[in-house]
Amino acid sequence: MTKDAILASIRRGLRRGPLPADQRAMLDGRLATHPRHLIPARSRVPRPEQVALFIHNVEKEFGTVDRVTDAADIPAAVAEYLASQNLPPRVVMAPHPELQALPWAGKPLLDVEARRAEATDAVSVQHGYAAIAETGTLMLPSDPARPTTLNVLAETEIVVLRTSRIHGAYEEAWDTLRRERTDPITGGFMPRNVMLVTGPSRSADIEQTLELGAHGPRRLHIILLDDDPAALPGA
Amino acid sequence: MVEITSPAFKENAARALSDPGLQKALGKAKGAFLQRRAEAVSRLPEFEQLRDIGRDIKNHTIANLDFYLETFAANVERAGGTVHWCSTAEDARAAVLEICRNAGAKTVTKGKSMISEEIAVNDHLEKHGITPVETDLGEYIIQLRREHPSHIIAPAFHLNREDWEADFRRMHTDLDPNRVFNERRDILAEARTKLRSRFLAADVGITGANFLIAETGSSVIVTNEGNGDLTQTLPRVHIALASIEKVVPTLEDATSLLRLLARSATGQDFSVYTTFSTGARRPADLDGPEEYHVVLIDNGRSNMIGSDFQEMLRCIRCAACMNHCPVYGVTGGHAYGWVYPGPMGSVLTPSLVGIDKTALLPNASTFCGKCESVCPVKIPLPGLMRHWREREFERHLTPRAVRRNLGLWAWFAKRPGLYRAVTRTAMAALSWLSRGKGAFTSLPLAGGWTAGRDLPAPEPGGTFMARYAKMQRGR
Numbered sequence: 001m002t003k004d005a006i007l008a009s010i011r012r013g014l015r016r017g018p019l020p021a022d023q024r025a026m027l028d029g030r031l032a033t034h035p036r037h038l039i040p041a042r043s044r045v046p047r048p049e050q051v052a053l054f055i056h057n058v059e060k061e062f063g064t065v066d067r068v069t070d071a072a073d074i075p076a077a078v079a080e081y082l083a084s085q086n087l088p089p090r091v092v093m094a095p096h097p098e099l100q101a102l103p104w105a106g107k108p109l110l111d112v113e114a115r116r117a118e119a120t121d122a123v124s125v126q127h128g129y130a131a132i133a134e135t136g137t138l139m140l141p142s143d144p145a146r147p148t149t150l151n152v153l154a155e156t157e158i159v160v161l162r163t164s165r166i167h168g169a170y171e172e173a174w175d176t177l178r179r180e181r182t183d184p185i186t187g188g189f190m191p192r193n194v195m196l197v198t199g200p201s202r203s204a205d206i207e208q209t210l211e212l213g214a215h216g217p218r219r220l221h222i223i224l225l226d227d228d229p230a231a232l233p234g235a
Numbered sequence: 236m237v238e239i240t241s242p243a244f245k246e247n248a249a250r251a252l253s254d255p256g257l258q259k260a261l262g263k264a265k266g267a268f269l270q271r272r273a274e275a276v277s278r279l280p281e282f283e284q285l286r287d288i289g290r291d292i293k294n295h296t297i298a299n300l301d302f303y304l305e306t307f308a309a310n311v312e313r314a315g316g317t318v319h320w321c322s323t324a325e326d327a328r329a330a331v332l333e334i335c336r337n338a339g340a341k342t343v344t345k346g347k348s349m350i351s352e353e354i355a356v357n358d359h360l361e362k363h364g365i366t367p368v369e370t371d372l373g374e375y376i377i378q379l380r381r382e383h384p385s386h387i388i389a390p391a392f393h394l395n396r397e398d399w400e401a402d403f404r405r406m407h408t409d410l411d412p413n414r415v416f417n418e419r420r421d422i423l424a425e426a427r428t429k430l431r432s433r434f435l436a437a438d439v440g441i442t443g444a445n446f447l448i449a450e451t452g453s454s455v456i457v458t459n460e461g462n463g464d465l466t467q468t469l470p471r472v473h474i475a476l477a478s479i480e481k482v483v484p485t486l487e488d489a490t491s492l493l494r495l496l497a498r499s500a501t502g503q504d505f506s507v508y509t510t511f512s513t514g515a516r517r518p519a520d521l522d523g524p525e526e527y528h529v530v531l532i533d534n535g536r537s538n539m540i541g542s543d544f545q546e547m548l549r550c551i552r553c554a555a556c557m558n559h560c561p562v563y564g565v566t567g568g569h570a571y572g573w574v575y576p577g578p579m580g581s582v583l584t585p586s587l588v589g590i591d592k593t594a595l596l597p598n599a600s601t602f603c604g605k606c607e608s609v610c611p612v613k614i615p616l617p618g619l620m621r622h623w624r625e626r627e628f629e630r631h632l633t634p635r636a637v638r639r640n641l642g643l644w645a646w647f648a649k650r651p652g653l654y655r656a657v658t659r660t661a662m663a664a665l666s667w668l669s670r671g672k673g674a675f676t677s678l679p680l681a682g683g684w685t686a687g688r689d690l691p692a693p694e695p696g697g698t699f700m701a702r703y704a705k706m707q708r709g710r
Contacts, residue, residue: 006479009533009537192512203423204267206391207394207396209419215370216462216464
């Protein structure tokens with residue numbers, strides 16, 4: 001079998017046979033404990049500074065951020081953003097309970113459909129699972145309530161994120177996913193797809209000069225809900 | 236495999252040097268990469284420590300590669316995916332074709348993947364009636380031009396804006412021939428529109444993999460455009476192509492390497508889309524592929540383990556080495572004559588296709604050492620190129636004139652008194668001939684050197700040995 005031939009060739013190069021049981025156990029232990037390596041100091045700061053770092057990095061990467069203190073204000077924030085960008089008041093939204101519970105009825109002119117995205121959708125509203133301050137990165141794991149197409153098909157993506165879900169480093173966000181999620185197929189934690197998104201889509205393939213809006217969203221707008229008293233400015 | 240023109244490196248390079256379009260593109264592009272990388276590195280004080288960590292993670296993985304590959308494959312299968320183990324490029328092409336046929340595929344979208352170039356999968360699919368569509372912007376124009384990438388992360392590194400406009404006019408014949416491209420953005424918008432329908436129509440999506448994660452059975456892609464995500468999300472079947480050295484143990488290991496990758500490659504702190512794929516669509520999911528395949532390719536890597544070139548398996552394909560290489564900077568990537576150009580290619584290509592056809596590549600280096608100093612996983616590239624030069628010499632592949640001159644040099648070098656006298660005389664003669672000019676543009680008996688570059692004239696103050704002796708006396 002090809003698999004055996006490849007493994008045999010690797011072992012020939014390593015000048016050994018299959019690993020003995022004790023060494024396998026050691027490597028299994030490393031997988032189970034998944035030790036962290038160096039975590040850069042830049043994100044190891046108090047909560048308000050972590051949130052500020054996140055916002056700074058999103059903006060550095062051409063994303064935009066709006067901050068609201070009451071979840072009830074989110075539909076208005078979405079409507080205002082669309083108006084400010086001259087976009088039609090129509091969005092495809094993740095069928096996530098937190099988003100569906102928002103008072104959309106208060107914005108009757110805003111057409112909201114909860115489903116996966118199609119090619120004709122101009123604006124998507126996604127549920128932000130977590131974020132990483134270190135580089136201004138969103139963590140968007142796939143889920144029936146968080147379809148992947150919302151991240152890639154629309155020209156404009158709006159992500160609703162709670163400040164309590166902003167982590168310092170990637171490793172902390174991975175641990176949150178490990179703790180919170182159980183996969184229906186594997187029993188592990190990884191969903192089919194995890195996207196780490198840092199800013200809107202871009203390409204520098206033409207003369208190594210940056211242009212925004214390649215194949216994915218041209219605009220990435222984050223509505224940040226302040227749900228973490230410890231993360232408020234001056235806290 | 237892709238046709239190889241590495242034996243003609245000298246002719247390729249000479250042609251590149253006299254190609255004004257290429258020289259313009261290279262001149263424009265190079266500075267941008269260097270500056271952006273330097274800025275990204277300066278923003279992260281821990282970067283040097285991370286390089287050591289990156290090296291150690293990869294070394295640990297290669298030392299236990301059999302274990303991590305088996306673990307990876309078991310976890311892919313646990314998530315409902317399929318792993319296809321392939322020893323050769325031919326095996327890999329056959330595996331991809333079979334998956335596409337089983338899916339009844341007519342068109343296949345592709346994310347950028349260097350291993351797909353290495354196994355020449357596009358030609359194979361086309362030959363069997365399946366249309367592959369490259370969706371990375373750079374790869375898209377390369378496919379329109381029926382060329383190969385000239386750079387491992389910027390495939391269209393060798394092209395100017397005029398080339399893009401001309402090719403789009405030539406190929407997109409359904410559009411108004413008199414349309415105006417005012418800005419680069421207009422070119423991008425046209426490609427976006429053209430490719431959108433391709434994404435929606437494709438039956439299979441093929442991507443590469445920057446990493447495979449043993450712990451979770453995931454394949455990871457890193458892109459800025461989002462084309463890779465459209466490729467692996469919309470079609471019914473996703474195939475990830477990956478060579479065996481892409482595996483790392485855990486998410487934490489991949490995360491540390493990701494901190495190095497984008498900074499070294501494009502000078503971004505992090506790429507726009509870093510995506511982890513694990514198995515196919517879950518029962519209640521509203522989107523995502525129904526099948527997930529990993530085509531795991533050896534194609535010569537396992538033979539590098541235990542050889543002088545094992546360290547090359549650490550490479551994470553960031554392209555920092557070629558971005559900083561003075562040779563790549565003037566010849567561009569096509570001169571190297573195979574899939575992987577620049578310093579990493581000069582080490583890897585001989586390992587994968589043999590030194591007999593590629594002996595010129597490890598010689599196409601000034602050994603300035605810049606590649607090693609920027610490598611995120613500290614591959615000693617000049618040292619590995621030197622190993623290849625030794626192999627070349629041992630196997631009598633070195634041209635006769637070079638061997639004769641090396642012999643002559645060795646004869647003098649073993650006689651230090653004579654050597655010093657001769658070099659002293661030669662330096663004095665060259666100084667006199669140069670008459671105060673800094674360099675020679677032509678020189679009798681050295682036409683082979685001065686045809687492609689200037690020969691620096693000796694600096695005043697005598698030979699190294701003369702200056703050293705003087706310094707010793709002055710102490």
